[in-house]
Amino acid sequence: MADVQLIVVGAGVIGLAVAREAAARGIETMVLEAAGVIGSETSSRNSEVIHAGIYYPPGSLKARHCVAGRKLLYKYAEERDLPFRRCGKLIVANSEQEDGVLRRLQARAEQNGLHGADALQYLDARQVAALEPQVRAQSGLFSPATGIVDSHALMLMLQGDAQHDGAQTVLRTHVARLVPGTPHCLAGTSDGDEWQLSADAVVVAAGLHSTQLMQQDAQLQALAPEIRYIKGNYFALSGKSPFCHLVYPVPSEQGLGVHATLDMGGCTRFGPDTEAVDAIDYQVNAARQAEFEASIRRYWPGLPDDRLMPAYAGIRPKLYAGGSEQDFLIQGPQEFGVDGLVFLHGIESPGLTASMSLAGAVCDRLSF
Numbered sequence: 568m569a570d571v572q573l574i575v576v577g578a579g580v581i582g583l584a585v586a587r588e589a590a591a592r593g594i595e596t597m598v599l600e601a602a603g604v605i606g607s608e609t610s611s612r613n614s615e616v617i618h619a620g621i622y623y624p625p626g627s628l629k630a631r632h633c634v635a636g637r638k639l640l641y642k643y644a645e646e647r648d649l650p651f652r653r654c655g656k657l658i659v660a661n662s663e664q665e666d667g668v669l670r671r672l673q674a675r676a677e678q679n680g681l682h683g684a685d686a687l688q689y690l691d692a693r694q695v696a697a698l699e700p701q702v703r704a705q706s707g708l709f710s711p712a713t714g715i716v717d718s719h720a721l722m723l724m725l726q727g728d729a730q731h732d733g734a735q736t737v738l739r740t741h742v743a744r745l746v747p748g749t750p751h752c753l754a755g756t757s758d759g760d761e762w763q764l765s766a767d768a769v770v771v772a773a774g775l776h777s778t779q780l781m782q783q784d785a786q787l788q789a790l791a792p793e794i795r796y797i798k799g800n801y802f803a804l805s806g807k808s809p810f811c812h813l814v815y816p817v818p819s820e821q822g823l824g825v826h827a828t829l830d831m832g833g834c835t836r837f838g839p840d841t842e843a844v845d846a847i848d849y850q851v852n853a854a855r856q857a858e859f860e861a862s863i864r865r866y867w868p869g870l871p872d873d874r875l876m877p878a879y880a881g882i883r884p885k886l887y888a889g890g891s892e893q894d895f896l897i898q899g900p901q902e903f904g905v906d907g908l909v910f911l912h913g914i915e916s917p918g919l920t921a922s923m924s925l926a927g928a929v930c931d932r933l934s935f
Contacts (some may be wrong), residue, residue, distance in 0.1 A: 590732035612881030636924035656713035659704035768907030886913025902904020
């Protein structure tokens, strides 16, 4: 007999959403988290945006789970009185080439299911200025379905729901080894003490560390994907926000660009940029402020000097294959040849938005 039916490794937004979903289905669930608090890495060091589903290839896991997850997240936030705002997002272009990108994004969003009230609205320069007077742009796309959410409040609510249905969350507990089998066996340390547990099923939602538990087992190691760390710095704007909506430049191969987002208090922050790093380091690189200012002034030329302040930094787990960025990766029983084992890799943006949809998909793969 296993010690517990399901062990979830990682108490970020994905792990907590999986625990909530599993516990609601009557599955005995335990969440193991190495840090002393929940959601201390990728889940809380982001822009806290509820994405509409604009950027991702049609049919991809990112597109499908972003659109489905957005609907689930808005419904959950409304029902549970979570802090959120459906504030909308403006994507702006300042050249003919960038305008062509907007047109392609609009077509892609429609393919991803953004119709009716969620459909993107194409705006000319006059309409952009009417929507956001401080923004300079040749054209723009307005996404009414985009919003923001308090990610910390969301994770606390997910954890509370899971615990209400019997799940346990154990902090300061590092999982050092996973041996797949019937049952699966895990070992590690908790506050310096060694432990061992067995489980009928294991879900590894460890974010930046998703492949570490694959290294001691030859079968798992052979299936481990390539994960790269991409650091993003954020700078906060002192004083009153000039915007009512989120403002994004057109995306590039490096990411979504240095965009302006709002928090639940109405303050503005800019970021992230992109920097490949070899190790986890959350120190904001203040030397990048000049680059930020130049990027921001392309769409907000009125940015005053000395209004930006270093805020925080995050690191995204980018999944690569053949040198190209890849979709979310969910490896399960079909890939491993053993029941009750699921790994999630490369869950970066729009992972926060997609979390509740991904949780349902993961639980559907478990054999109970």
